[in-house]
Amino acid sequence: MTSSLTIRRGGLDEVPAVLELLDKATEWLVARGRTDQWGTEAHSTNPRRVEQIRGFATDGGLWVAEKAGRVVGALAVGDAMSYIPPAEEPELYIRLLVTDRASKGSGIGTELLDHARMLARGLGVELLRVDCxxxxxxxxxxxxxxxxxxxxxPFGVQISDSEWPGQILFQRL
Structure with a gap:
């Protein structure tokens, strides 16, 4: 784990840093020929994606991980995304998880997921779901x-002429 990591609530001021993490993750995927996940375009230039991240910040569900004063990860939690079938019980849904690719393997994602588990338990919720x-x-x-x-x-989201393949995952707390 990264003992010098701080996780705190993110606001509108963190939106550019979160978009930069997403842009760098996309660059990393593209460099490995993995363009099917997020395509090739920067998230920071996509108005829909910018508005989505702003929404995560304004609804209070955005959390950022910082190390040495720099945002190295982001987590957004809340209700399930609109393309996901609703759960049959109360849940906390992970709407976004992204980490700094330069820090790959350092445990940032695990710590953010642990934070999501803690938030869910604090709400008295026993179901945590995510899609990917x-x-x-x-x-x-x-x-x-x-x-x-x-x-x-598994599920699919229609995007233009094709269907993006998704997978729902869950964890009981």
Whole structure:
């Protein structure tokens, strides 16, 4: 774990830093030929994505991880995304998890997921769900499974002429 990591609530001032993390993650994916997850365009230039991150900040669900005064990860929690079937019980939904690719393997994602678990328990919620890219080699699904999540239903989101493959994962607390 990263003992010098601070997790705090994020606001509108953190939106540019979160978008930069997303942009760098996309660059990292593109450099590895993995363009099916998020495409090739910067999130910071996509008005829909900018508005989504601003919404996470204004609804109080955005959390940022800082190390040495720099944002190195972000977590957004709240209600399930509109394309996800509702849960049959109260839940906390992870709407975004992104970490600094330069810090890959340092435990930032795990600490942010632990924070989500703590938030859910604080709300008296026993179900934590997340969705992720369900295509490619399945590496992202395996990451969440390593973090204690179980596969739920796969789903698809229609984007232009194709369907983006997604996977719901859940964890009982």
């Amino acid at each position: 890219y369900g295509g490619g080699d399945g590496a992202l699904i395996r990451y969440y499974e390593k973090e204690g999540f179980t596969r739920g239903e």
